[in-house]
Amino acid sequence: MDESAAPNLYDVAVIGGGINGCGIGRDAAGRGAKVLLLEAGDLAQGTSSASSKLIHGGLRYLEHYEFGLVRESLSERERLWAIAPHIIWPMRFVLPHVKGLRPRWLLRLGLFLYDHIGGRKKLRATQTVALTGHPAGAPLKPEFTNGFVYSDCWADDARLVVLNARDAADKGADVRTRCRVTGFAREGNNWRIEAGGETFHARAIVNAGGPGVLRVLEAGHVPDSNRMRLVRGSHIVVRKLFDHDFAYFFQLPDGRIFFAIPYEDDFTLVGTTDADHQGPLDHVEASVEEIAYLCEGANRFFRQQIAPADVVWSYAGVRPLIDDGSGKPEAATRGYRLELSEVDEGAPLLNVFGGKLTVYRHLAQEAVDRLGTRLPLADRSGWTGHEALPGGDFPTDGADDLCAKLAGRYPFFDPMTIRRIAKAYGTLAFEIFGEADAMSDCGTDFGHGLTQREVDYLRAREWALTAEDILWRRTKLGLRLSPGQQATLGNYCLEREAA
Template identity: 80%
Template structure:
């Protein structure tokens, strides 16, 4: 650096490119703060792409008396649906009554609370159903004759992360992926952060490292007495077990619950488990025992039986839960805690512990509120609940009309590709495909509607670098591309990086 060069001093440096880090970066940038976000790998590479893909209140949390968390989560459902209607939409969940487990009156009471404590406006209310006459009863074993159906929302979790990062960048934030933070230190009112071979300077530092949050503090030699409980949740994907649009919420004899959710049109997503995690955080995988447990759980309910050999894909993530002394991992709180350093220590450090996908926006707003007071940001007002994420600038509930517009503009696309792109990119689809009048004009076709134009967009605008980034986080086409097609895509991505 030349003597007369003045280093850039950001208002906020965020460590962690998961849902909370990207949400905080978006909120802060939208309030006029200069922001840099530092992620060690790809965006959403860990827990934030390994959820059950739900925006929900957490019906089972009512059993643990977490009414505040459920209320907060429920109040966010329709707000998130409104700002991201392409990647979030309503889904009805069928809850069969299981004789000998929770009594029907208790289920009905819980669902009554679920319907009324969170400000539900547009989502449908709970109904009692006869499974022997309801379409959702047909795939189930005949002993399940009564149940309920209630509302929550489905979400593409990894795309929710990327869209928050994209919007943050649109508002001036710098997003640096593959920038692992190796150390940081405070000097008076400034943090100096070493990452990716560079030094970044910021007036405030946010530790949004998720399950690695305590490891982040070690990199800065920051003492902290906080404790986290790392709980692994695993999921499996099989060929679809039913032909309707409802999901299922099942109870098991051990007191746990799990979901079976329609997934990517041709598949069923089943999960999740709750197991304390003590191993490394890189390459977290579902264990053979967890896969067998999920298969056995599904087999209790569905007529069509599955085995581990039927699992097309499995994934696992580690939830960074606030340690609350709960005995069983499924009982540990899904709430969050924000810890802001004292003023006398100098430049503020904000640690984010816990949280869940559904509450990320509210968590981010609260985090920036805290930082705004210390940094004296000119714009102190929250805004993220009213402004659409990229591609979501259309009225929620009108996705079918958008699909029709895309199909009319690009008639060369297969219907499944039209639906996929509409749900992944919303109105941004028109930016990606531009003036293309044929599939050939979109460049190399990697298979199943994935073209060079889309891949270039993902690399140029969404920080994708590898085939894995594209196939499993930006899209879910890893479920469809053949090994040869995936290899061709990998070669193309490698050539881009080398160029």
């Protein structure tokens, strides 16, 4: 193909709008590449909005001897916290000792390694605690008398994806959602890509399809011998089971673990499961059995008992794990592999297999470094580790100060709304609400502090099209808005789309 005849020639076309795809798009755009990002649905619509919402080393991975993965993950925690302190913040986790399971000395040894192999600086070290006199012990059954408290970070996973896409777009990337790739083939020295009824051309393709990575290859008729293990992780949300800021890391007799995490002020998030997934990827749901399993797990530890009828929301995502022959799903590696096509095959194709939320930035950096051996990119490797994501340009200890400034500037918002918009948008909140002096300046009030001004921003700047995009990925207000309020928002989105 004559490049002069292809005005829409991109340097890199990234297929997949999850955390890895958006991270790669951001990194490449920041190195001067002309980037096209193609996502079949909404950003973070799949696995990347269905995680346990943690930026963590993966304490349990030590048991499977994945020391390299744990070290890499731990080294990323404080780095990500520093570039996105609005959507990532520290959390203390309580690990109760369970008699008859892993001995206390083994847990303490694992936590000692956890504290020391990842370059921890600001996060607090592990403590041994007597739960009988600790605030986190009160909601637990009386037999849990001893435990440990260690540090990790919590994250708004879907917003982390969107902010990477927003920064990529701010650096020139062309982000296309609802634009499914239906085929691609090498044409001359480049790629011809069919997506969303349009034709695009790119010098290189990155296949970041997540659990659909092999299906993307099928669309391009690219043979591949890799085997992926698709493992479904399900979560439930219930009314809060405890009234403090600690999270819990629990061990179960079957060898699995799960978390109970403070969530959106009034709720508790419980998860996750590990089940091999055989079904479709478009609409993944927690099974009846998984919901019951999580309820039973929580009931082993908490005084307050829950049943499936108490679940106010459940969600599930499929993790794209490299098939390493592990017997149990929870033992399969959470590592990743990048495969770049050979030079003699023509235009580069980079496939991303595996990965986890915590290491997305490092994965993206490595992926773009690999592309840099075949494309002329600016020498800026590592830049994503110190430049803030949109709205994150304030200190890691500055969240309270930001909330105070927002409350002073927009006193018509209640304290819960102030906290929500600070955690979602950081300093961008001043751009969104601008010179508004009253709720009436923000247009229609859809409920619980969600206004037309915010919705219009999400539509214009964050690729949100539907009420579902807004309620469950850009915000979590689906937990709060009534069916009538949700319908009003849905109708507004439809009207705006038709205008």
